[in-house]
Amino acid sequence: MTLRALYVDSNSYFASVEQQLRPELRGRPVGVLAVLTDTTCCIAASTEAKRFGIKTGTSVRDARKLCREIVFVESRPVVYVQMHHKLVAAVESCIHVEQVRSIDEMWCRLRGRDVQREGAVQLAHEIKQAIYQAAGSVMHCSIGIGPNRFLAKTASNMQKPNGLVVIEQADLPQALFTLELRALTGIGSSMAARLEACGITSVQQLCNASAATLRKAWSGVAGARFHAMLHGDDIAETPTQRSTVGHSHVLAPELRHRDAAYAVLHRLLQKAAMRLRSLDCISARLCVKVTLKNRHHKVVCWDDDVALDPTSDTRALLAAFDVLWQRYPPQASARGWEPMAVGVTLVNLSEARNQSLSLFSSSQTQHQLDAAIDALNLRYGKNALYFGGAAAALQAAPMRIAFTHVPDLALESDRENMRPDLAKK
Numbered sequence: 001m002t003l004r005a006l007y008v009d010s011n012s013y014f015a016s017v018e019q020q021l022r023p024e025l026r027g028r029p030v031g032v033l034a035v036l037t038d039t040t041c042c043i044a045a046s047t048e049a050k051r052f053g054i055k056t057g058t059s060v061r062d063a064r065k066l067c068r069e070i071v072f073v074e075s076r077p078v079v080y081v082q083m084h085h086k087l088v089a090a091v092e093s094c095i096h097v098e099q100v101r102s103i104d105e106m107w108c109r110l111r112g113r114d115v116q117r118e119g120a121v122q123l124a125h126e127i128k129q130a131i132y133q134a135a136g137s138v139m140h141c142s143i144g145i146g147p148n149r150f151l152a153k154t155a156s157n158m159q160k161p162n163g164l165v166v167i168e169q170a171d172l173p174q175a176l177f178t179l180e181l182r183a184l185t186g187i188g189s190s191m192a193a194r195l196e197a198c199g200i201t202s203v204q205q206l207c208n209a210s211a212a213t214l215r216k217a218w219s220g221v222a223g224a225r226f227h228a229m230l231h232g233d234d235i236a237e238t239p240t241q242r243s244t245v246g247h248s249h250v251l252a253p254e255l256r257h258r259d260a261a262y263a264v265l266h267r268l269l270q271k272a273a274m275r276l277r278s279l280d281c282i283s284a285r286l287c288v289k290v291t292l293k294n295r296h297h298k299v300v301c302w303d304d305d306v307a308l309d310p311t312s313d314t315r316a317l318l319a320a321f322d323v324l325w326q327r328y329p330p331q332a333s334a335r336g337w338e339p340m341a342v343g344v345t346l347v348n349l350s351e352a353r354n355q356s357l358s359l360f361s362s363s364q365t366q367h368q369l370d371a372a373i374d375a376l377n378l379r380y381g382k383n384a385l386y387f388g389g390a391a392a393a394l395q396a397a398p399m400r401i402a403f404t405h406v407p408d409l410a411l412e413s414d415r416e417n418m419r420p421d422l423a424k425k
């Protein structure tokens with residue numbers, strides 16, 4: 001039977017990198033935090049911590065209750081990106097990497113002898129060995145092999161850590177029956193609710209459903225695609241167009257006040273604008289979000305957005321941000337409430353080259369200014385030149401890692417990480 005996809009997913013990635021680089025952490029429950037403070041939550045947990053029920057999103061307080069011995073470490077995004085490149089190179093030394101899906105996931109298309117079970121399994125063992133050699137003995141991964149990428153990824157989730165699972169066409173659909181609906185990529189809480197409305201509450205029912213039923217549940221052709229993938233068809237990927245660029249940041253305790261939240265947002269927006277330009281895109285809407293918490297741990301969010309004359313111009317974006325910030329509710333600064341996390345997102349993106357000329361012309365001079373700032377920041381580190389509103393937050397909001405986005409180190413890393421030669425001077 002033909003196997004077409006092999007999916008590699010590193011186990012407990014951020015925590016494993018820490019354990020690889022700091023041997024004293026090996027074998028211990030480790031929680032990785034964005035900022036070392038008691039009022040945040042884990043962005044990753046080691047395999048040992050997971051055995052205590054600690055996972056991404058578990059608060060520091062709850063993690064301590066679940067496991068008194070847990071060790072917390074602050075995340076080091078730059079080293080996670082460096083390790084990512086080692087992993088990709090290791091897999092590439094065995095088989096071409098078709099696509100990197102996130103910082104710790106990639107997939108490969110199987111060909112030749114590898115489409116048969118024996119060849120695919122041998123290849124998976126070779127990949128694991130190549131990763132251990134290049135990245136270290138703690139860098140375990142789970143490998144899934146299947147008739148298409150969706151099923152290979154599903155298989156990679158079925159055995160952790162250090163798994164190797166093959167789903168062949170002949171195993172379908174029974175091989176999937178032990179899974180929860182939510183374990184399948186593409187089924188989040190809202191999709192699960194829609195499926196339930198169609199009478200589907202288990203994977204077995206999902207597999208037995210017709211393409212027409214799934215089309216109805218998904219309200220469109222995506223349902224038919226899901227049906228095909230679930231049953232082993234190797235259908236072409238739909239090209240996904242990037243629709244947002246954003247950055248968010250958990251505020252360190254000393255930055256949990258209105259002015260610092262403003263400065264950090266200012267800085268995040270400058271980073272997002274630079275990223276937008278590097279993608280050669282413009283945005284038509286700016287969204288800002290501030291998460292606030294009071295001393296009783298009650299959490300509320302303030303978010304607001306504003307339409308933009310499509311732009312990637314930093315000054316135009318900062319002007320729009322200042323308009324938004326004036327709407328920041330005064331009661332959010334009242335005693336007892338403090339901002340915990342902030343984020344900016346640029347949405348409604350389109351390609352800059354399709355831009356029609358603005359009525360309120362963002363002039364050639366502004367484009368040249370942005371290009372010059374980007375060039376200087378790429379050369380000398382991103383704090384070389386910045387707009388003043390971010391001054392109070394220059395050391396805040398360092399590069400953050402999203403699982404789905406591997407940061408470009410040149411664009412997003414801090415000066416000292418990027419140019420050690422310059423930083424020493």
Ligand SMILES: [Mg+2]
Nearest residue numbers: 009010011104
């Ligand atoms: Mg993983």
